[in-house]
Amino acid sequence: MSDVIKIKKGLDIRLKGKAEKVFGTTNLPELFAIKPGDFPGLVPKLAVKPGDKVKVGSVLFFDKYRTDIKFVSPVSGEVQVVNRGERRRILEVVVKSDNQNEAEDFGAADPKQVSKEAALEKILASGMWPFFRQRPYNVVANPADEPKAIFISAFDSSPLAPDNDFVVAGQESAFQAGVDVLNKLTSGGVNIGVNSQMASKAFVSVSGAKVSSFSGPHPAGNVGVQIHHVSPINKGDIYWTIQPQEVISLGKLFTEGVYDASRIIALTGSELKTRNYVKTKVGASISAYVQNNVEEGNLRYISGNVLTGGNVSKDGYLGSYDSQITVIPEGDEAEFMGWVAPGLNKFSVSKSFFSWLSPKKEYALNANLNGGPRAIIVSGQYDKVLPMDILPEHLIKAIITEDIDKMEQLGIYEVAEEDLALCEFVCTSKLEIQSIIRKGIDTMVKEMS
Structure with a gap:
């Protein structure tokens, strides 16, 4: 492993509600949804209608301008509804699971022996291609491009983020198979960014990848920050990125011949009563995990983390790229004395309040903006x-x-x-x-x- 790349700028937001490293016993929900809005730049065209029967891996919709990029069902069952917004824009395609897990067969192949063309064909056919994202722009990658390299961030430094070492444990062989496939897609190699203090054997000992070690506060775990420090992007450069659990699904596609939409997600946030990890699938309804498991009050349900996650309802769905559900207070109640109050239980980046006196204290922050938009101030x-x-x-x-x-x-x-x-x-x-x-x-x- 190379020398540690030390990230000095950043901020770790100390929130209450980290998930305990145990698995919960919650059953899979009945409803799952794939949302075109999770994929910036996508113009979706439907391939199904309500009432259609689908298998795991059946096409729900595809990109109108790149028809080979398909978006597939994570479960077998029946298309329940296609929810639309303004101007009939497709918001989500909802599938009701039949709990049979019947899957399309895409055929197994040896990750080390398969050709680049055959690998691309299989990934596109299975609907796994949308998990490849391109830098610059952070959009679904173009399969016709030749990436300079492929980057994987093996750790997430965002608030209350799931521990990828815990998530990948026991799935090392599938992860290795996924890395073998990635090496077929680029001549520039695969780069894995690990946390210098707690990198698991699954990431450090993987063959066919360059491992870079990072330390420091968030956003050290962001793949964009890691690319910036390992191989900065210049005009004309193209890199692809993919997340660890998606690499595991990629490996299983080749070793088992089916699209595996399984995900391990963390249930986090100060307003959840039980906070742990659960095994679910892409696009799962979050209601199964928050119902009767939250404190009273007006709450903010987030698919993802508090910084970048999407605001969803308590009956909403897990985002396609998300591996975390967070529940925090909405913060819309009146506050006695407002900003004049001492703020003993408030977190502050500056020394406006007293959080700097308790560097290890955790806070139950809410979604209140504590102010309104105003002119941009150049303050550094x-x-x-x-x-x-x-x-x-x-x-x-x-x-x-x-x-x-x-x-x-x-x-x-x-x-x-x-x-x-x-x-x-x-x-x-x-x-x-x-x-x-x-x-x-x-x-x-x-x-x-």
């Missing part, structure tokens, strides 16, 4: 939590003004929304920075296509 706040050699405030202004040249010069190719999530958290201007970054990325995609 963002630079303290973004460990990348870019100027975030200037980049944000360039995006707002749609200055393509400056966006390129200031590092738009390097970043995704998750990389600047902490900037949004510390922002005194209350800007929706992640939405601004996505707007900038969408502008670049449009201009460069």
Whole structure:
């Protein structure tokens, strides 16, 4: 393993509600949904209608402009409903499970002997391709491209994040098979970023991959930050990224010949009564995991972590890329004295409150903005939590003004929304920075296509 790459800028938000490293016994839910909104840039075209019978791996919809990229059912059963939004935009395709787990057979193959063309064909046919994301832009990768390298972040440093070492334990052979497949897709090799303090044998001893060790606060676990420090993205470079559990599913696709949509997720957050890990599938209804398991009050249900996750209802669905459900207070009740109060139980990045006196204390934070949007202030706040050699405030202004040249010069190719999530958290201007970054990325995609 190479020397440790030390990430000095960043912030670990100390929240109550980390999942205990045990598995819960909750049964699988009845409903599952695949949401086109999880895949930026996708224009979905339906392949099914309500009432259709599907198997695991049956196509639900595909990309209108890249028809070989398919999105498939994680369970066998019946298409329950296609929920639509404004202008009949497809929000989610809901499948009711029959608990039979009948799967499409895509045929097994030796990961080490399969050709690149055969590997691509199998991945596309199985519907696993959407789990390959491209940098720059953090969108579904184009299978016609040749990536400079493929990156996997083996640890998640975001608040209350699941422990990937615990998740992968016992699935090492499938992970290795997945890495063998990845090596067929690029001549630049596979890079795995591990936590220097607690990297498991599954990641450190894997063959056919370069392992880089990272230390420091969040966002050290972000794959974009790791790429920035290992092999920075220049104009014209293309990298692919994929998550550890998706690598395991990829390995099983080749060794078993079926699409395995299994996921181990962490149930986290201060408002959950029982916090542990559960075995489920992509797109699962979260109701099975939060019903009768939350404290009273108005709550925020999040698919993912508190910084980058999606706001869902208590009957909503797990995002396709998410491995965590978080429940926190909504924070919409009136607060006595407001900001004038001493704030003894409040977390503060600055020394506005007293959290700096208790560096190990955990907090039950809510979703309240504690203020409203205002003009952007150049204060240097963002630079303290973004460990990348870019100027975030200037980049944000360039995006707002749609200055393509400056966006390129200031590092738009390097970043995704998750990389600047902490900037949004510390922002005194209350800007929706992640939405601004996505707007900038969408502008670049449009201009460069």
